[in-house]
Amino acid sequence: MHQCDVLIVGGGPAGSSCAWRLRHSGLRIAILDRQHFPRDKVCGGWITPAVLDELAIDPAEYACGRVLQPITGFRTSCIGGSMVETRYGMPISYGIRRYEFDDYLLKRSGAALYEGKALRQLDRSDGDWVINGQIRTRMVIGAGGTFCPVARFLGAKVNREAVVTAQEAELVMDERQLAVCTIRAEVPELYFCSDLKGYGWCFRKQNVLNVGLGRLDPHALSRHITEFVHYLRASGRLSPDISPVLVGHAYALYGHTSRQIAGDGVLLIGDAAGLAYAQSGEGIRPAIESGLLAAKVVVAAQGCYSQERLEAYRDLLVERFGQADSHWLTRLSQRVPSGLVSLIGRRLMATEWFCREVVLNRWFLRQHEPVPCMT
Numbered sequence: 001m002h003q004c005d006v007l008i009v010g011g012g013p014a015g016s017s018c019a020w021r022l023r024h025s026g027l028r029i030a031i032l033d034r035q036h037f038p039r040d041k042v043c044g045g046w047i048t049p050a051v052l053d054e055l056a057i058d059p060a061e062y063a064c065g066r067v068l069q070p071i072t073g074f075r076t077s078c079i080g081g082s083m084v085e086t087r088y089g090m091p092i093s094y095g096i097r098r099y100e101f102d103d104y105l106l107k108r109s110g111a112a113l114y115e116g117k118a119l120r121q122l123d124r125s126d127g128d129w130v131i132n133g134q135i136r137t138r139m140v141i142g143a144g145g146t147f148c149p150v151a152r153f154l155g156a157k158v159n160r161e162a163v164v165t166a167q168e169a170e171l172v173m174d175e176r177q178l179a180v181c182t183i184r185a186e187v188p189e190l191y192f193c194s195d196l197k198g199y200g201w202c203f204r205k206q207n208v209l210n211v212g213l214g215r216l217d218p219h220a221l222s223r224h225i226t227e228f229v230h231y232l233r234a235s236g237r238l239s240p241d242i243s244p245v246l247v248g249h250a251y252a253l254y255g256h257t258s259r260q261i262a263g264d265g266v267l268l269i270g271d272a273a274g275l276a277y278a279q280s281g282e283g284i285r286p287a288i289e290s291g292l293l294a295a296k297v298v299v300a301a302q303g304c305y306s307q308e309r310l311e312a313y314r315d316l317l318v319e320r321f322g323q324a325d326s327h328w329l330t331r332l333s334q335r336v337p338s339g340l341v342s343l344i345g346r347r348l349m350a351t352e353w354f355c356r357e358v359v360l361n362r363w364f365l366r367q368h369e370p371v372p373c374m375t
């Protein structure tokens with residue numbers, strides 16, 4: 001039987017950030033992941049600078065041998081509509097590859113690693129947890145993404161929640177494809193569905209092209225994807241010899257799930273807790289921040305991991321992300337007919353002010369928020 005004090009299930013950004021913050025706590029930390037790293041993760045790979053700041057990552061050091069694409073502006077439109085370009089004149093985001101980023105975070109976390117091992121069994125024994133009959137621990141942190149088995153253990157109805165469903169493809173372009181690629185690396189393009197229930201993107205990170213589309217409404221996703229890829233081809237953004245094979249995943253948005261996130265000796269972080277930002281779908285930063293906040297609560301609990309003590313984590317999440325509320329779009333679509341939403345959406349997305357101030361500054365870059373204290 002292996003022993004540790006805190007076992008983190010899932011070595012994505014949430015799990016590895018939590019372990020990283022706990023590395024000097026004196027606690028024995030281990031991460032269990034069903035995959036061997038480096039591994040791919042379905043994702044656009046867009047991050048905001050806060051992610052690097054909060055994890056004390058030096059961009060120059062990270063960029064040695066890895067993709068770190070500075071983003072200094074965005075081009076936005078409704079699919080098929082005219083593009084509005086918003087420039088910032090400095091990096092306001094970065095593009096990374098999850099294959100590299102997650103591996104980097106995991107290796108620097110300082111945790112003992114159990115890779116290629118899925119959590120199959122979770123039992124309670126004398127106040128401890130026993131994982132797969134092989135690892136005994138006082139505290140389990142569920143960081144296994146949307147379908148995290150620890151979240152299921154806490155009663156999450158993972159297939160009955162409103163989620164974003166999204167698909168993406170990431171391809172390395174050869175010299176010729178790169179030469180004809182019209183997407184500028186420092187200016188990704190975002191294409192909103194006219195009902196504003198989702199958006200697609202074309203995102204070049206050095207010689208890597210990431211194409212995808214995500215929607216709040218899962219029903220006709222494949223039709224939307226087909227139409228979107230057709231549009232990219234017709235508009236010359238996707239050269240005929242690139243055939244992206246899009247892979248899908250789903251994740252819950254903050255305020256859209258009622259998952260229990262704390263129990264006796266257990267917490268959920270990242271997608272397992274359903275924390276992605278509702279407006280942009282950004283999930284990496286909330287995953288990292290929740291991992292850091294969970295670590296803070298674990299340290300403060302001083303070995304007493306009762307649900308009562310761990311509920312402090314919920315308070316920290318509310319302090320950081322606000323009260324869970326229904327999505328503005330859900331409220332809007334309850335009051336305004338969908339045809340009118342489309343009409344207003346198309347008009348607004350064609351104005352420079354709306355694209356800069358609302359879509360980018362507010363929804364994507366969250367510039368209205370005070371800088372959170374993550375220490």
Ligand SMILES: Cc1cc2nc3c(=O)[nH]c(=O)nc-3n(C[C@H](O)[C@H](O)[C@H](O)COP(=O)(O)OP(=O)(O)OC[C@H]3O[C@@H](n4cnc5c(N)ncnc54)[C@H](O)[C@@H]3O)c2cc1C
Nearest residue numbers: 010012013014034043044045046119144145270271283284
């Ligand atoms: C198409 C798409 C595009 C996206 N684009 C962006 C973007 O550009 N920017 C952004 O910020 N967010 C984006 N997101 C959201 C982002 O990917 C997630 O919010 C983020 O990965 C959450 O991190 P996490 O650590 O909670 O979970 P994950 O990254 O999903 O990591 C979970 C880990 O748990 C492991 N695991 C799962 N089950 C088990 C098990 N039974 N036992 C052991 N280990 C297990 C997995 O192998 C995995 O390594 C996108 C999502 C999708 C679907």
